[in-house]
Amino acid sequence: MAPEITPLPIAPEAAATEAKATIDKMLKAYPAKTARKRAKQLLVNDPEAIPQIGANTRTIPGIMTQRGCTYAGCRGVVIGPISDILHITHGPIGCGYYSWLTRRNLVRPRHAGDTNYLQYAMSTDMMEEQIIFGGEKKLRQAIREAFDIFHPKAISIYSTCPVGLIGDDVHAVAREMKEELGINVFAFSCEGYKGVSQSAGHHIANNGVFKHMIGRLDEGDKAEFNINLLGEYNIGGDAWAIDEVLRKCGIHVTATLSGDVTYDQVCKAHTVDLNTVMCHRSINYMAEMMEKKYGIPWIKVNFVGAEATAKSLRKIAAFFESKKLTDRVEEVIAEGMAKLKPVRDAVTARCKGKKAALFVGGSRAHSYQHLFADIGMETIAAGYEFAHRDDYEGRAVLPTIKVDADSRNIEEITVEQDPVRYNPRKTPEQTKALEEGGFSFKDYTGMMSEMKKNALVIDDISHHEIEKLIELRHPDIICSGIKDKFIIEKMGIPCKQLHSYDYGGPYTAFEGAANFYQEIDRMLHTKVWKYVVPSWMKEPQLQATPIYNPKEPKPKAAAPAPVRKPEAGGEAIPE
Amino acid sequence: MLNGTTAEIKERSALRINPAKTCQPIGAMYASLGIHGCMPHSHGSQGCCAYHRSTLTRHFKDPVIATTSSFTEGSSVFGGSANLNQALENIFTIYKPEIVAVHTTCLSEVIGDDIPTIVKKAAEEGKVPAGCRVIHANTPSFVGSHITGFANMTKAMVNYLSEKTGETKDQINVIPGFVDPSDMREMKRLAGELNVNIVLFPDTSDVLDTPQTGIYEMYPKGGATVEQIASAGDSIATLALGTFASHPAAIALEDKCSVPTALLELPIGVTATDEYIDALRNYAAVEVPASIVQERGRLLDVISDMGQYLFGKRVAVFGDPDHVIALTRFLVELDMKPVYVITGSSGNHFETRVGEILKEQVPDAKIKQNADLFELHQWIKQQGVDLLIGNTHGKYIARAEGNIPFVRFGFPILDRMSHRVFPTVGYQGALRLVDKIIDAFFDKKDREAPEEQVELIQ
Structure with a gap:
């Protein structure tokens, strides 16, 4: 169901002119070269004829950007949340320190007394001596010490900027230590300077998890409807809220990558029948590789928003082609919607027609528009921090994306069908029948197709552009991150953080939707x-x-x- | 909670676990924000800038601005000269600062970018507007800690900006160290009570504790101005508050402009605050007003009223070296027993000085520089403490060990707000610390003691 949006109160031509004028005013302050580059990343939307956006391109030096680095994307996002493996940052102390518990990937211990490694920041705390003479020796020693103290199931190593420059071979050290210690040890070359944002780190992490973890345990969970939830990080308990609604339907989640997930769960992730993808940007690589190697199909889902949750549940049920599941899903949706209705109606009455702008991440700036739509709010501007063109324009543009020098440096691993374990979950006939019935696989159509005509789309928004947006378009609320939050609020506009949720949440599924509606209502009023x-x-x-x-x-x-x-x-x- | 930590200590020479420090650039960024009209610039990958801005923002809950050279793989190979050149043009055109303070990162240090040469070229190309300044500090992350970075950037302010005109000004420099805006405000207030003119730099009050007015100012009214820092070369003397964060800049000023240095400890607690007051009084030749005597008296009154609850209590303290030294002194003044005292930073002065402070009262105290929270936790597991004082990360240890009364102090504090608005320095700050310690003890007792031991009056 398309999000219900109140029409703009002005004529479309005027809206187009106003949107264009806003962009022009944003660009006016820039030196010519900067303005030319930014102009490709600031667009007026047209869902019928989606314009091409400049995305996943270099950040301009000197611009106050929201973006972080490849290390953050790899260690912090995709691998970091695996709670029962030991994580070591190889580099000077800062990177390990800053990625220590700062991302709110909540974890519930499986058994009392289990060690949750997310509570530990481990680092080689590289000093000048290692910069000059090399850090491999210290890394090797650090891994031994970590093993002696903690005896973990696996150890994961992350490279920071200087490691690549001084030429430490972290992969060789990992192989050696794997041999010596008899546990799985693997490394990531996720130096911060690689790529143009966190996004490169997601890709590197996907590759590493696929190579070193997926497929190590062939005995899967016994469940009739067995899926993975990919690209869900359990910020504020989101994964738990989704899991609860799935469990009510009778759908089992083997692994959530990566939120409150264990090593073993990741190792048996290839045993499921369907991969569902929440954050397309950070994990589509994994979904693709698992399909190629093991024959597991993937679909895009979104549990952010009540309507979106209902749609996603129906889509999973449609995939399994089971009347039992379909009936149960309808019951759960009806129950969830009924419970949500009083809150949704009350909040809608107060918030309808208000304007939101979302600039965050590589997925949330899109998915959270559904929650605003649920309560009658309009998204007047949105953009991602580190997404690619396909996340804006839809996967249809994938073949036309030019691979530039920065992306070419990120390894693209070649995956082939597993000679034994490849098992297509649907026959070509079944797939065809499903598709003819309106079902679509790998179907991410991007943010812009679901945004209104003449809404602003701004990639990698800068501080200056946010200021201008507030001045010219007066959004009632902005969703962003910690670096922008207090700047925006100093201007008298509430700002909801969509990385950390301002320490609230969960915001997924029906339960989370109610939380979000109430939080937005509170912030606006x-x-x-x-x-x-x-x-x-x-x-x-x-x-x-x-x-x-x-x-x-x-x-x-x-x-x-x-x-x-x-x-x-x-x-x-x-x- | 922290279930992997055991009492048994295995020697470590390579693995840092749960650090009590972070890296130089964040300290440099923080110091830069204490210059009025300044844009801090991080010369390296954009992740450094993002991490530092995020951490500072979470601590201050206020806008933290900074730009980055956004290195790519290409810049890492060919050097970051073009990035910084372009950054300077963008910064001065778009954000219009009066001054840009560049700090390096591990990446640009390993590459070996020569900042002054790059800046000189940019200036020659007209990318630095007339009257605007660019200063820099080398802050490699693989040397020292965030405190070193703060010290280096503060020293850079002196080296670039301070000048001696030959005419001594009736003013005293105060270099406050890596303290909160509330602390800097309190240092200025105390000087004001004494009627002494001070030049406090860096000064983040009114920069990182700005009011909600509905209007955002990229460069708020606070911060030491370039003129003030320039005039520091003509001051009567410099009070360097802290060996680690402040002394290097004071020495630089002494070398450059012959302004004599008085090295003090952070004015935390009774006697350290007395020393601050005394130093200002002596250099400026003023009388200490009754208002300060009364403030001090109120602090002592509270200490004597509540002393029975503090006496002999075993305390573990961690944090930045200047802070921990000064706090240890105060805890001794309160008749408490700081039994474990660590800092994540390196520097022999820390162990020597804390040892001296504890020699009489806690001769068997464990004192360690370049230590981490994992080790501190292991000590606590071996023999417990009554109170833990340190930054937010301490709360995990406190909870793991049965809710040890825990007082947040230092940097960063990510889960409470009062450090932003209430100082820990001066007599007022000491009052606040006593209040927090007493609350921590009694809150635990009131929640957890057997019913018959819950008292109406304490």
């Missing part, structure tokens, strides 16, 4: 914004008069000062 301008700034200086003199009438208040900008709650803040 909190009283704090009303107090920003004190009474003495609203009225001109008065003559000295007693504060209270019952014999005299109160002096007449002067007219309020001109309005500066709309307040989040919809009322204006007088200047």
Whole structure:
């Protein structure tokens, strides 16, 4: 079901002109070369004729960007959440320190007393001596020490910038230590300078997990409807909320990559019948490789938003072609929707027609539009931090994406059918029948097809562009990350973090949708914004008069000062 | 919670576990924000800048601006000169700072980029507007810690900006160290009470504790101005608060402009604050006003009122070296027993000085530089403590060991807000610390003690 959106109150031509003018004003402050480059990344949307966006291209030096690095994408995002393997950062202390528990991939211990390695930051704490003479010796020693102290199932090593430069062979060290210690030890060449953003790190991590973990345990879970949830990171308990609704339907999740997941779960991920993909950007590689090697088909799902959750559940049921499952899914949807309705209606009444802008990640800037649509809010602008063209324009453009020098440096592993374990889950006939019935595999159509005509699409938005957007388009709320949050809020606009959820959540499935609606309602209507301008700034200086003199009438208040900008709650803040 | 940590200590020479430090560039970025109208610039991969901005933002809950050279694989091979050149043009055109403070990262240090040469070329090409400045500090992440980075950038302010005109100004420099804006504000307030003019740099008050007014200013009113830092060369003296974070800049100023240095400890607790007041009084030749005497008296009154609950309590302290030294002194003043005292940074002065402070009261204390939280936790497992003081990461240890009363102190504090607005320095700061310690003890007692031991009055 397409998200329900209130039409823009102005004529389409005027909206197009206004959108174009906004972009022009954003670009005006830039030096010519910067403006030319940015112009490719700022577009006026047309869902009928999707324009080509510049994405996954270099960040311009000196621009205040939201983006992080390849190390962050690899260690922090895709592998980091695996809680029962030991993670060692090879490099100076900073990178290991900053990726320590900062991403909110919540973990529930499987058994009392289990070690949750996410609570530990381990690093070779590389010093000048290793920079000069090489760090392999220290890395080897660090792995031994880690093994002696913790006896983990597996050890994963992450390279930081200087490692690549000084030429440490982390993979050779990993192989040696695997031999010596008798446990799985593997390494990632995820130096921060690779690629143009975190995205390269996701790809490197996908490759490593596929090579070193997937397929190591052939005994799968016994379940009638057995799937993996890929690209779900359990921020604020999202994966748990999804799992709960899936369990109600009778659908079993073998592995969630990567949120509250164990090594063994990842190792047997190839035993399922269907891969469902939440964050397309960070994990589509894995879905593709598992399909090629093991014959597991994949579909795009989205459990962010009530309508989106319903649609995704129906899609999974359709794949399994089971009446039992379809009936159960309908029951669960009906129950979830009924429970959600009072909250959704109440919040919609207060928030309908308000405007949101989302700039985050490689998936959330799209998926969260569904939650806003659920409560009648319109997305006037959106963009990803590190996504590629396919995440904007849909996978149909994949063959036309030019591979540039930065992407070419990221390994593309060749995957072939497993001679023994390749097992297509559907026959060509079944697949054809499904497709003819309207079912589609690998079907991500991107953000832009679902956004309104004339909405702004801005890739890798800069600080300056956010400021201009607020000034010119007055969004009622912006979804972004920690670096922007307080800048935006200083301007009197509430900002919801969609990386950390401002330490709230879960926001997935029906339960999470209710949380999100209520949180947005709170942010839009909190009283704090009303107090920003004190009474003495609203009225001109008065003559000295007693504060209270019952014999005299109160002096007449002067007219309020001109309005500066709309307040989040919809009322204006007088200047 | 931290189930992999056991009491048995196996020697480690290579593996750092749960660090009590981070890397140089974040300290340099923080120091740069203490210059008015400054854009900190991180010369390296953009991830460094993102990590540092995120961490600082989480600690201060206020906008933290900084730009990056956004290195790619190409820049790592060919050098980051073109990146910095382009960055400077963009920064001055778009963000219009008065000054850009460049710090390096491990990547640009390994490549060996020569920042002054790159900046000179950019300036020759007209990319640095007239009247604007670019300063830099080398801050390789593989040397020292975030405190070193702070010290290096503060030293760079002196080397680039401070000047001696020959005419001594009636003012005293104060180099505050890696403390919170609330602490810097308190240092200035105390000087104001004494009626002493000070030049405090770097100064992040009114930069990272800005009010909600509905208006965002990229360069808020706070920060030491370039003129103020320039004038530091004409001051009567420099008070360097802390050996690790502040002394190097004071020495540089002494070398460059012959301004004498007084090395003090951070004014945390009674006597260290006395020393701060005394130093200001003596250099400026002023009388200490009654208001300060009263403030001090109120602190002592609280200590004497609550002393029975503090006496002899075993305390574990971790954090940055200047902070930990000063806090250890204060804990001794409170009759407490700091039994485990560590810092993640390196420097023999730490062990020597803490040893001196604890010689009488806790002769068998374990004191360690270049240590980590994993080891501290192991010590606690071997013999417990009554109180743990340190940054937010300590809460995992506190919980793992049956909810040890835990007081957040230092950097970073990611899960509470009061450090932003209430100082830990000065007599007021000491009052706040006593308050927090007492609360931590009594909150635990009131929640966990057997019913018959819950008291109405304490």
